[in-house]
Amino acid sequence: MTGQTIGNAVAVRDNGPGALVAAHRADIExxxxxxxxxxxGAWIRTTQGLLRRDEKLLEAAQNDVGQFMSVLLDAARLGLEPGTEQYHLVPRWNKKKRCTEITGVRGYQGEIELMYRAGAVSSVIVEVVRQRDGFKYRPGRDERPEHDIDWDLSLEERGDLRIAYAYAVMKDGATSKVVVLNKGHIAKARAKSDSANGKYPHLSPWNTDEEAMWLKTAAHRLTKWVPTSAEYIREQLRAKAEVDAEQQPAPFPAGPLPQPFDSSEPDDEAIEAEFVDDETGEVRS
Structure with missing residues (x-):
């Protein structure tokens, strides 16, 4: 282990960002x-391991530990794993502070995970199309795209990326809106990325794993049409409960219970009255 690596380990363990993550375990949970x-516990150890292995990441986290914790809490709130295809941790140059800081970038697996967790979909399909792939989709006529791949070809032989697409199959069997993005769409999304255009673009997932970012862009566009929050489940349950309540018979009104019928009593009771004889005018009881 080199002196620099030992120094990084100490910074993570004793008083650096890694120690701060452990100290805020209750807030994360x-x-x-x-x-x-x-x-x-495993989530925190994974995050600390990222800092030990990546010097640039550790340096950016130390520059602004508040920003670093904010990013981690965002990942924790979403239930995603930092430093994976679910959620990338990327150093970003902050012009005002004149230093790097940590930013969080959702990965395509994170976008897909949120869709599944909402409970509305049975499957999510997110794919890229390369130059030698066959692809056909006619909006309004085709329910789903047709994507033909020659699996005997390597990725290099299949050619460059040209299209990304995504759709979901809902629990009732219906197909969601189909999202199809070409190179122009992807270029616009990349141009908006701070990590891809900052001081350390070589650390951005746009450059370390371009295909994954094409998939992420398509998956993110799909989230406009597919629920990604557990709130969806709660709303569905609430609506079902309201429908079930409307279909239930009205409860019997509160009050004294009716007396049971007693067949031993006479059907009619005598009622006292006065009768007037029309001829004599005499009143008789």
Whole structure:
């Protein structure tokens, strides 16, 4: 282990950003979805491991630990793993501060995970089309794209990326809107990326894994048409509960219960009255 590596390990363990992550375990666990809370320890160790392995990442985290924790809390709130295809941690140059800081970039697997977690879809398809692939989709006529791949060809033989597309199959079997993006769409998305155009573009996932970012861009566009929040499930359950309540018979009004019928009592009771004899005018009881 080199002196610099040892120094990085100490910074992570003793008083650096890695130690700060461990110290804020309760805050991280608090914002995490319930299904992730049992794994919070592994989640923190994974994040600390990223800092040990990547000197640029550690330096950016040390420059602004508040920004670093904000990014981590965002990943935790979404229930995504930092430093994976779910959620990238990328150093970004801040012109005002004149230093690098950490920014978070959702990966395509993170976008897909959020769609599945919302509970509205049974499957999500996100693919890229290369130059020698066959691709056909006619909006309004085709329910889903036709994508033909010659699996005997390597990625290089299949050619450059030319299209990314995404769609979801909903729980009721219907197909969501189909998103199709060409090179122009992808170029516009890349131009808006801080990480791709900052001081360290070589660290951006746009340059380290271009195909993944094409997939992410298509998946992100699909989120406009497919629920990505657990709030969807709660709304569906609430609506179902309201419909079920409307279909239930009205409850019997509160008050004294009716007396049971007793066949031993006479059907009619005598009623006292006075009768007037029309001829004599005499009143008789």
């Amino acid at each position: 608090l914002v995490m979805p319930s299904h992730m809370q049992a794994r919070v």
